[in-house]
Amino acid sequence: MTQTKAGIRIENLHLSFGETKVLEGIDMVIEPGEFFAFLGPSGSGKSTLLRAIAGFGPTPRGRILIGDRDIVNLPPWKRNVGMVFQSYALWPHMSVRRNVAFGLEERRMPTSKIAPKVEAALETVGLLHLADRMPGQLSGGQQQRVALARTIAIEPQVLLLDEPLSNLDAALRVQMRRELLALQRKLGLTTIFVTHDQEEANTTSDRMAVLDMGVIQQIGTPQQLYDHPVNSFVAGFLGTANVLDGAFDGAHFVTKAGQRLPVTARSDKATRIVLRPQNIRIASSGDGVSGTVRHREFLGSQIRYLIDTPDGQMIVDTLHATGQPPYGEGATVVLSIDSQSAALLED
Numbered sequence: 001m002t003q004t005k006a007g008i009r010i011e012n013l014h015l016s017f018g019e020t021k022v023l024e025g026i027d028m029v030i031e032p033g034e035f036f037a038f039l040g041p042s043g044s045g046k047s048t049l050l051r052a053i054a055g056f057g058p059t060p061r062g063r064i065l066i067g068d069r070d071i072v073n074l075p076p077w078k079r080n081v082g083m084v085f086q087s088y089a090l091w092p093h094m095s096v097r098r099n100v101a102f103g104l105e106e107r108r109m110p111t112s113k114i115a116p117k118v119e120a121a122l123e124t125v126g127l128l129h130l131a132d133r134m135p136g137q138l139s140g141g142q143q144q145r146v147a148l149a150r151t152i153a154i155e156p157q158v159l160l161l162d163e164p165l166s167n168l169d170a171a172l173r174v175q176m177r178r179e180l181l182a183l184q185r186k187l188g189l190t191t192i193f194v195t196h197d198q199e200e201a202n203t204t205s206d207r208m209a210v211l212d213m214g215v216i217q218q219i220g221t222p223q224q225l226y227d228h229p230v231n232s233f234v235a236g237f238l239g240t241a242n243v244l245d246g247a248f249d250g251a252h253f254v255t256k257a258g259q260r261l262p263v264t265a266r267s268d269k270a271t272r273i274v275l276r277p278q279n280i281r282i283a284s285s286g287d288g289v290s291g292t293v294r295h296r297e298f299l300g301s302q303i304r305y306l307i308d309t310p311d312g313q314m315i316v317d318t319l320h321a322t323g324q325p326p327y328g329e330g331a332t333v334v335l336s337i338d339s340q341s342a343a344l345l346e347d
Contacts, residue, residue: 005032005033005157005188005189005190006032006066006067006157006158006190007029007030007031007032007034007066007067007190008028008029008030008053008064008065008066008158008190008192009028009029009030009063009064009065010026010027010028010029010053010062010063010064010065011027011062011063011064011065012025012026012027012061012062012063013025013026013027013049013052013060013061013062013063013064014026014060014061014062015048015052015057015058015060015061016058017058021214022045022048022214023045023048023049023052023060023214024214024215025215026049026062026215026216027216028209028216028219030190030192031190031206032190033188033189033190034190034191034206034207035181035184035191035193035204035205035206036190036191036192036193036205036206036207036208036209037192037193037194037195037200037201037204037205037207037208037209038050038192038193038194038195038208038209038211039195039196039198039201039208039209039210039211039237040196040210040211040212040237041196041212041237042196043213044211044212044213044214045211045213045214045215046194046196046211047162047163047194048214049211050083050160050162050192050194051162052064053071053079053081053158053160053192054076054079054081054083054160055071055074055075055076055079055081056076059072059073060072066079066080066081066157066158067157077106077107080156080157080158081156081157081158081159081160082151082152082154082156082158082159082160083151083159083160083161083162084144084147084148084151084159084160084161084162084164085147085162085164086162086163086164086166086167087167088135088143088144088146088147088164088167089147090135090143090146090147090150091135092134092135092136093134094134094135095131095132095133095134096122096127096130096131096132096133096134096135096138096146097118097122097131097132099135099146099150100118100121100122100146100149100150100153101114101115101118101153102150103150103151103153103154104117104118104153104154107154117153118131118149118153119131120153121149121150121152121153122149124149124152124183124186124187125145125146125148125149125152125183126145127142127145127146127149130142140167140168140169140172141168141172141175141176144164144165144168144176145179147164148180148183152183152187152189156189157189157190158189158190158191158192159184159187159189159190159191159192160191160192160194161180161191161192161193161194162194163194163195163196164176164180164193165177165180165195165197165200166195173200177200177203177204180193180204181203181204193205198237198238198239201222202222202226202238205222206221207219207220207221208220208221208222208225210225210233210234210237210238212233212237217230217231217233217234218230218231218234222238225238226238226239227341227343228343229241229274229343229345230345230347231345231347232272232274232345232347235274235343235345239276240276240277240315240317241274241275241276241277242274242275242276242277242280242314242315243272243273243274243275243345244256244272244273244275244311244312245271245272245311246259246271246272246273246311247270247271248263248266248267248268248269248270248344250268251263253270253273253342253344255273255310255311256311257309257310257311258310259289259309259310259311261273261289261337261339261342262337262339263337263339263342263344264339264340264342265342265343265344266344267344267345267346269346270344270345270346271345271346271347272344272345272346272347273342273343273344273345274342274343274344274345275314275337275341275342276341277304277315277316277317278302278317279337279338279341279342280314280316280317280335280336280337280338281335281336281337281338282305282307282316282318282327282333282334282335283333283334283336284327284331284332284333284334285334286334286336287334287336288334288335288336288337289309289310289311289314289334289335289336289337290309290310290332290333290334290335291307291308291309291314291332291333291334291335292307292308292330292331292332292333293305293306293307293308293327293328293329293330293331293333294306294307294308294313294329295329296326296327296328296329298320298326299317299320300320301319301320302317302318302319302320303317303318303319303320303326304316304317305317305318305327305333307333307335309335314335316335
C-alpha cells in the first residue's frame with residue numbers, strides 16, 4: 001500500500017462551543033511522515049483539536065492546511081484524512097472484510113478495485129486470515145487492527161488516532177502501541193495520536209504538543225519537554241517533579257527556605273526550580289539539603305521516598321539493590337542535587 005506524505009500546518013486556530021472557548025490561538029507545524037502526539041488532561045482540548053482536523057464539530061476560525069490545501073471549510077469526506085476512534089466504530093453485523101471495504105464502497109470505488117485494496121490493508125495489519133469473521137469474534141486488539149485496516153484502505157494523507165488504546169488492558173496497550181508505531185513507520189503516514197497517557201506519548205511520538213485549557217503549553221520531543229519544561233504545568237504533567245519556589249542569584253537557585261542549590265541552568269527571571277526524583281541523591285550524611293524520611297514505597301526496580309525538607313516535601317527515587325537496606329521512616333537524611341539536571345522556570 002502506498003500513501004502520499006503530507007505535512008500539516010495549523011495557523012491561529014480558535015474554536016468555541018457557544019460562549020465556551022475550547023481552543024485558543026493554536027499554531028503548529030507537523031512534518032510529513034511524523035508521528036505527532038496531542039497530550040493533555042481531560043478537558044484540555046486535545047480531542048477537539050483532532051476532530052477539527054478531521055472535520056467533525058463546529059467550524060473553527062483560522063487555517064488548517066494539509067500540504068498546501070486549506071481544509072477548514074471542507075466536509076470530512078473531502079479532507080483525505082482517516083480517523084480511528086476510541087470505540088473502533090465497527091459494524092457488528094458485517095464481516096471483517098466488509099468493514100474494511102465500507103469506506104471504499106462509500107467512495108463509489110469500482111468493485112473490481114475494492115477486493116485487492118481490502119486484502120492489502122488486512123495483510124498490512126496481519127488479519128487477512130480472519131477476513132470472514134465478525135467483529136464480535138475478535139479480541140480487542142484484533143478489533144483495533146480492523147479499524148486501522150479500514151482507515152488505511154482509503155489511503156489517507158493523514159492518520160488520526162483518538163485514544164485508540166484506552167479500551168485495552170495494560171499489557172495489550174504496550175503491545176499495541178508498538179504495533180501502531182511499526183505500522184506508521186512502514187506506511188510513512190503523517191500521524192496524530194491523542195492521549196492523556198504520558199507513557200504512550202513518550203514511547204511513540206517523534207514530537208508532541210502538551211495542551212491545557214485549550215492552549216498549547218509546549219511543543220518538542222518527549223525528551224526535550226521532560227528535561228526542559230517551559231512552565232510548572234508541563235513539568236508536573238510529564239512525570240513526577242519537585243517544583244520549589246525561590247530565585248536565581250547568578251550561580252545558585254536560592255529557595256524560599258534559604259537553601260542554595262548549585263545549578264548549571266541560567267535564568268535571571270527564574271522563580272522556580274524543577275528537580276526530578278531520580279536526579280536527587282540520598283545519603284545518611286554529607287553536604288546538601290537536610291531532611292527526614294516521611295514515607296517509603298517499594299516499586300520493584302525503585303524505592304520512592306517522601307522527604308520532609310525546609311522547603312516542604314520532596315520525592316526522591318533510588319534504584320533498588322538486593323541486600324541493600326532502605327532508609328526507614330523517620331530517618332535523618334541529606335539530599336544532594338544533580339546540578340546539570342535541574343530546570344529553571346519563570347512562571
